[in-house]
Amino acid sequence: MNHLKHQLTQKTCFGIFSKTTDSAFVEAAGIAGLDFVILDTEHGPANWETLHHHVRAAKLTGMASIIRVNSVDSHAISRALDTGADGVQVPNISTAQQAQNAVKAARFHPHGSRGVCRFVRAANFGYQHKDDYLATANDKLLILQVEGLEGINNLDKILEIRGFDILFIGPYDLSQSVGKPGQVNDPEVLGLMQTIAEKAKTKGLMLGAFSDTLDRNESLKNEGFNYIAYSVDVNIYLQALISIIQG
Template sequence: MVGIFSKTIDSNLVEAISYSGLDFMIFDQEHGTVDLTTIQNHVRATKMGGMTSVIRVAENNHNKIGSAFDTGADMVQVPNISSVEQAKQAIEAAKFYPKGNRGVCCYVKAANFGTTEKSTYLTNANTKQLILQVEGKDGMNSIDSILELDGFDILFIGPYDLSQSLGYPGQVDHPEVVKAIEVLAKKVKATGKILGTFVDSFDKIKLFKEKGFRYIAFSVDLNLFAGLCKSIKKEF
């Protein structure tokens, strides 16, 4: 799957992108300003073109994770997982009993505002996918224990935060950063979990796809739009 991060507050832009054939959009609350009311409209917009909706919450917080799923989003992505305890907390927040302890409300958008039969909603909700981001030394040191857990589907390697944690901020192509990503990728692939990351150049999409990454986020919607505008200007 290939998709993009999103920082827009315009659901029309989200809908337009949904017709592109991209697999997903990640609505970013960690490094974005979009609120849940807007994101709920974004989630509706993705359905117009059959695109998967993902919310990256601001932090590993029980309420934020549950509320993100309440919008009807297909996946939730949790940043900065540094320990097996933090991974367990994210899973607990994302799943209903018996898989977790997510707060129960059967009258949210995800339950069609209460019109979906309650047991059906609760069962189906537990099939929604959870993405955990590992992006630092502590997470690397805990990766074996994290990967032993059930309840999450994708392990996302954050290259920029990882580069900073290793002492090379922003240098995602530094040999030490590349080596760390390869070590993590090998461990993830051995478990059968889906491997994800972020890239910001076209050649890296192909490179990481060849390395077994199946969930690749490419750049950011507003940056892509700005870049296209620059390209138009250069023609004059």
């Protein structure tokens, strides 16, 4: 079983977003004891060669790696999983059709139509027996992000789609969609997050969200979110340096 998927059934898991091109930062995050790292290609600069190194660095420490692609792009979703990452995260899901397309891109038959190549890092470059690879590949985590009013309006239909594991709420994009960009603690934004969470729970889905304060980490945990991504590696580094200078 996917190790992070198993952990999520046992406890709240914490990770960070990564926008670095230096795999040493990813390795350090794992050494520190984080459960997962989200390697961000939506807003980050890493190319595919760098992502392979990041995935290796995470695996070296036992930390799970998730690659966030930049859209519902079947080629990018498949390519992300080919790296050997533990899962893929897809942003800006607004319709049930987009959710279905993401599932199809991330899963092999009979659950999807992902392109098959057994000579990729995920299959140990062909060393792993193809039957074993294909039998276990569908256990990778698929995280879908709902973060806009269109997605919220279509949420009931999106939640009818089977084959994804975590519903992730992006509070910053959600605040933008209601005309309050950056106001992630606004009552309207928080209320919408709770509405999404309550509906997802009725379908037995795990919940994820972004947080940029330690207090918000705690409140999300108390609200039943079990996949919490705190801040971004380069900002954490920046804030640490500021603390040194001010101290």
